[in-house]
Amino acid sequence: MASTISADTPKGVQSNPLSEGDSNDVGETEVLSPGSQKLHRKLRGREVQLFAVGGAIGTSLFVQMGAALPKGGPAGLFIGFIAYGTIVLAVNECFAEMVCYMPIPSPFVRLAGHWVDDALSFAMGWNFFLAMALNIPYEMVAINVLLTYWTDKVPAAVVVVIVMAIYGILNVLTVRYFGIAEFYLSFFKIFLMIGLILYTFITMVGGNPHHDPIGFRYWNDPGAFVSHLVPGDTGRFLGVLSCMIQGAFTMVGPEFISMAAGEAERPRRVMRKAFASFGWRLMFFFCLGALCVGIVIPYNDPTLAAMLDGTKQGSGTGAASPYVISMNHFGIQVLPDIVNVLIMTSVLSAGNNVVFSASRTLYGMSLEKKAPKWVSKTNRAGLPYNAVAIAMAFSLLGFLQVSNSSATVLNWLVSCIAGSYLLNYFGTCITYLHFHASLRRQGISRETLPYQGRLQPYTAWYALGGTGVMVLVLGYNVFLSGGWDLKTFFLTYVMIGFYALTFVFWKIFRRTRYVGIGKADLQLRGVKREIDEYEEVEYARRRGKPVGFLDRLFE
Numbered sequence: 385m386a387s388t389i390s391a392d393t394p395k396g397v398q399s400n401p402l403s404e405g406d407s408n409d410v411g412e413t414e415v416l417s418p419g420s421q422k423l424h425r426k427l428r429g430r431e432v433q434l435f436a437v438g439g440a441i442g443t444s445l446f447v448q449m450g451a452a453l454p455k456g457g458p459a460g461l462f463i464g465f466i467a468y469g470t471i472v473l474a475v476n477e478c479f480a481e482m483v484c485y486m487p488i489p490s491p492f493v494r495l496a497g498h499w500v501d502d503a504l505s506f507a508m509g510w511n512f513f514l515a516m517a518l519n520i521p522y523e524m525v526a527i528n529v530l531l532t533y534w535t536d537k538v539p540a541a542v543v544v545v546i547v548m549a550i551y552g553i554l555n556v557l558t559v560r561y562f563g564i565a566e567f568y569l570s571f572f573k574i575f576l577m578i579g580l581i582l583y584t585f586i587t588m589v590g591g592n593p594h595h596d597p598i599g600f601r602y603w604n605d606p607g608a609f610v611s612h613l614v615p616g617d618t619g620r621f622l623g624v625l626s627c628m629i630q631g632a633f634t635m636v637g638p639e640f641i642s643m644a645a646g647e648a649e650r651p652r653r654v655m656r657k658a659f660a661s662f663g664w665r666l667m668f669f670f671c672l673g674a675l676c677v678g679i680v681i682p683y684n685d686p687t688l689a690a691m692l693d694g695t696k697q698g699s700g701t702g703a704a705s706p707y708v709i710s711m712n713h714f715g716i717q718v719l720p721d722i723v724n725v726l727i728m729t730s731v732l733s734a735g736n737n738v739v740f741s742a743s744r745t746l747y748g749m750s751l752e753k754k755a756p757k758w759v760s761k762t763n764r765a766g767l768p769y770n771a772v773a774i775a776m777a778f779s780l781l782g783f784l785q786v787s788n789s790s791a792t793v794l795n796w797l798v799s800c801i802a803g804s805y806l807l808n809y810f811g812t813c814i815t816y817l818h819f820h821a822s823l824r825r826q827g828i829s830r831e832t833l834p835y836q837g838r839l840q841p842y843t844a845w846y847a848l849g850g851t852g853v854m855v856l857v858l859g860y861n862v863f864l865s866g867g868w869d870l871k872t873f874f875l876t877y878v879m880i881g882f883y884a885l886t887f888v889f890w891k892i893f894r895r896t897r898y899v900g901i902g903k904a905d906l907q908l909r910g911v912k913r914e915i916d917e918y919e920e921v922e923y924a925r926r927r928g929k930p931v932g933f934l935d936r937l938f939e
Contacts, residue, residue: 427563427648432641432658434570441573441669441734444634446580446727449677450706451692452630456623458600458678459608464627465635465674471854472635473663474847475809477837478816479638480659484835485819486908487655487915489646490748492639492808496815497752499822499904501897506890507883508811509749512639514882515804516742517778520551522801523735524782530731533724544782550732551739551779555772562740569733576726577669580707583719584676593714602682610683613864625857627674632854633802635670637662643741646748647766652834652919659835680710687712742775743768754890803879806855813848817841818904825902855880 453461483491493512497505528543554565590597611619612626641658648654681688691704705727708720747768750760759770820841823830830836837843859876861867890896907913 427644427654432563432644432648432654433661434567434574441570441577441730444630445670445673446576446707446723446730447705449630449634449674450681450688450704450709452627453677453681453683453706454689454692455610455612456627457606457608457610457683458603458675460610460620460623461627461630461678462671462675464624465631465671467624468628468631468635468850468854469666469671471847471850472637472666472809474843475812475851476638476659476662476666477840477843478813478847479642480656480662480835481830481833481837481840482812482816482819483642483645484652484655484659485833485906486912487645487648487651488748488908488911489751490745491642491645492812492815493745494748494752495819496811498899498908499818499906500815500899501891502752502894503887503891503896504811504814505752506749506754506894507887508808509745509752509754510886511804511879511883512808513742513745513749514879515801515808516738516745517775518781518801518804519738520735520742520775520778521781523731523738524548524779526731527728527735528782530724530728534721541783544779547732547735547782548776548779551736552776554736555739555743555776556767556769566733566737566740569729569736572726572729573733576723576730577673579726580723581672581676583707583711584679587710587714588679593716598679600679602678606682606684613861613867622860625860628854629802629858631670631674632806632858635666636805637666639805639808640737640741643744646744650919651915656835677706681706681713685709739772739775742778743771746771746774800875800879803855803858803876806851806858807879807883810848810851810855813844813851816844817848818899818901819906820844821902822904822906826906828906 449461452464456464479492482495486495488494490509493505493509495505496508524544524547527547528538528540531538531543554562557565586592588597588599592598609620610623612623613619614622638659641655641662644658645651645655687709688704688706691709705723708723711720711723746755747760749755750757750771759774760768761770762768816837822828823833830840859873862869862873862876
């Protein structure tokens with residue numbers, strides 16, 4: 385098939401057969417941007433900057449974090465999130481260096497195949513797709529649960545249908561309009577989180593209806609740590625470990641940034657800025673959020689305990705949020721309703737984001753022949769509509785809550801998803817170590833890279849060890865005396881079995897070969913040169929043009 389250049393491709397940039405993919409189904413000249421493989425590079429820096437916020441911040445940050453407080457106490461929760469945060473920061477450095485170097489669709493999934501072993505790419509791709517696809521009904525269930533804060537009269541099926549329609553509309557628009565919608569939806573999350581941090585500060589210094597400066601009172605009474613499951617120091621350690629496990633589900637983001645690589649304008653610049661700013665976003669939103677939760681209520685708060693046990697009305701809704709519980713204790717009116725509304729917009733944005741990530745993951749796998757060829761078909765606007773349709777089909781799992789309690793379905797999905805994140809982080813670290821070794825052995829200086837990860841390769845080794853250990857200890861409680869539960873064990877570790885089986889299946893079925901240390905094709909058959917030229921021409925084209933305030937702020 386002859387290579388063609390679209391209006392999105394600057395003059396002088398030649399397309400590469402690897403980056404073209406298959407022709408679309410409209411029977412017209414193929415539309416592509418360099419390295420994007422039929423997708424359109426329309427996402428601006430400010431949209432990608434908030435893309436990770438949109439995918440990472442949801443009900444887990446505002447509601448489920450409270451479930452970890454009685455296990456670790458305020459200090460245990462804060463330390464657990466800080467400890468796991470260092471692992472995520474290390475993982476981010478691996479993502480950043482590779483994705484900025486090779487910003488292609490589904491980069492971390494596909495690069496694993498080119499630089500390590502195609503079987504690893506197959507396992508990572510299907511693992512990540514299922515994690516994102518299962519997140520879609522998870523967010524739908526969460527919206528229904530939050531709605532019951534006001535009323536339980538709205539049928540769950542109606543909620544699922546309405547949310548499906550919203551996700552469908554937002555994801556069949558061009559990627560430019562998707563990016564704009566996600567940009568403004570993410571602002572609600574930022575506004576909410578900053579508002580809750582301010583609420584915590586004002587409350588602790590005495591600016592509450594009781595004029596009671598609570599400060600760090602709850603760190604002293606009932607205490608900073610909890611002995612979880614067993615007494616003594618071992619129990620306190622298990623409490624911190626439980627908080628780290630909660631962090632494994634709550635603290636995510638680098639993978640969401642990378643999913644925008646194939647559709648970002650000036651991808652290297654945009655990706656570099658997004659990854660570089662992820663660190664402060666991680667510490668500000670997640671770790672500071674963990675600190676706030678331990679300030680506003682004690683770990684033995686009876687209302688929180690009743691919510692977690694499901695014995696109090698509002699269990700699992702926004703009423704279970706530590707912040708809302710605190711507001712109700714102070715007798716504050718209206719504000720809890722506003723918080724619940726904003727939590728709902730956050731969940732809606734997170735669901736919209738994972739539909740995008742699931743569809744782009746499936747699209748990338750189709751390009752590599754790890755999914756059916758027809759999945760990678762796009763329309764004139766660069767929309768992989770078949771991949772979007774398959775991702776949206778997982779929304780139907782949201783109807784499970786019609787015959788089961790929403791909280792039960794939510795717990796099922798959480799148990800499966802947490803392991804998936806960790807497994808793909810583990811695979812990404814392996815890919816990075818091969819990338820780093822290839823740079824060294826092929827004489828390519830890391831000084832020439834668009835992004836240089838800090839303290840590499842030691843950072844990658846730390847991330848590899850951290851994610852590996854966390855995967856194994858996710859369900860540690862079932863191995864303690866008297867804690868065995870088959871369903872819990874299955875839900876916690878099913879994705880590890882799936883990961884291993886998919887790797888072995890592809891290894892045998894396709895007879896894949898291990899690339900070898902230092903032997904990776906770092907040019908990806910000319911794709912790197914194509915993106916290099918595109919970046920140079922785009923920089924020259926944009927130089928001197930006026931830039932809006934928001935673009936200057938985020939780019």
